Amino acid sequence: MTILVTGGAGFIGSNFVLDWLADPAAEPVVNLDALTYAGNRANLASLDGDARHHFVHGDIGDRALVDQLLASHRPRAIVHFAAESHVDRSIHGPGAFMKTNVEGTFTLLEAARAYWGTLEGEAKAAFRFHHVSTDEVYGSLKPSDPPFAETHPYEPNSPYSASKAASDHLVRAWHHTYGLPVLTTNCSNNYGPYHFPEKLIPLMIVNALAGKPLPVYGDGQQIRDWLYVKDHCSGIRAVLAGGRLGETYNIGGWNEKANLDIVQTVCALLDELRPDPAGPYSRLITYVTDRPGHDRRYAIDARKIERELGWRPAETFETGIRKTVQWYLDHPDWVADVQSGAYQAWVGTHYGAR
Structure with missing residues (x-):
């Protein structure tokens, strides 16, 4: 018995793989990742030499490869993390998001359906396709609106969230049309170790330590619910183990915070843990032009799970x-390694014009 994890070298995926294999009794993991800019084998360095971790460099859109992995490893579950996930990048180049998030998920679903059709008895009954998605598919909330429940209508507002909404609909349709045993989870904003520093929290940390400006969009009052990545991993395990087939479960942290509050919290912690002789890190906060169509508020109602x-x-x-x-602070080498020339070029292009 194994599980197939897609996107398992990315931020959430690698945390999930590490968390899964921390249990000596856990099934082995076949880890399929295309190693795009945010995929990083270094995230998985602690698993080097562990026979329970089989890494495969490949694309979920490669049907022949996916078919071969399913046939040879016979997983009892697919946990699908692989996705392009950065709103700003989706605004600059939406095509990659359609290819990976929509076409890639379609290919994976078709491969899973064919494989599931070959299973019999208990193996067929136990198989699961777990699709990991986002709260951004629900759109934006007003200050007085209740948090997103699983029944909230889909109102995606960016190319990224639209592509994830499309993938959610595909997963749902493959269950209702073909009977594929699927589960979907929609999470709030994750943060934690191994987070690529294009996203808010790691960007603020690495920029502050380098004495660079801390760019805050607009007035900084965009509100998000924040979920520690290891909590997200435990939520996925809970749904994979006991979730009802065809159902969606929201996974949230019950932590609504404005972006500016997040930045100020990071600055205060750095002032305590790594003080800068030049003064408080908050001196580096710089307000920049807001991004197009920036959703004002997300909040997750996680009562169902x-x-x-x-x-x-x-x-x-x-x-x-x-x-x-x-x-x-404890992993400067990892931070230095991921800040490649391509990353620096992206940051310069995206924030330089603001």
Whole structure:
């Protein structure tokens, strides 16, 4: 018995693989990742030599490869993380998001359907296709609106969220049309170790430590619910183990925070843990032009997963953000390695014009 994880060298995927294999009794993992800019084998360095981890460099859109992996490893579940996931990049280049998030998910679903059709008895009954998605498919909330429940209509506002919404609909359709045993989880903003520094929290940490400006979009009052990545991993495990087939489960941290508050919290922690002789890190906060169509507020109602599966996040935002900042301080080599020339060019192009 194995599980197939797609995108398992990315931020959330690698945390999931590491978390999964921390259990000595866990099934082996076949890890399929295309190693695009945000995929990083170094995230998985601690698994070098572990026979339970089989890494495959490849694309979920390569049907022949996916078929071969399913036939040879016979996984009892597919956990599908592989996705382009950065809103800003989707605005600059939406094509990659359609290819990976929509076409790639379609290819994976078709391969899974064919493989599932070959299974019999208990193996067929036990098989699961777990699709990992985002709260951004639900659109934007007003300040007084209740948080997103699983029944909230889809109103994606960016190329990224539209591509993820499309993939969610494909997964749902493959269950209702073909009977494929699927599960979908929609998570809020993740943060934690191994987060590529184009996203808010790691970008603020690495820029602050380098004495660079801390770019804050607009007035910084965009609100997100924040979920520590290891809590997300435990939520996925709970749904994979006990979720009802065809159902969607929201996974959230119960932590609504404005972006500016996040930046100020990071600055305060760095002031405590790595003080700068030049002064408080908050001096580096720089307001920049907001991005097009920036959603104002996301918030997750995670009562369904708690009610049905008994899951709640273990970390508060205060404990999770401290662990996150400390991890980046403790891993300067990882940070230096991921800040390649291509990354620097992206940051210069995207923020330089603002």
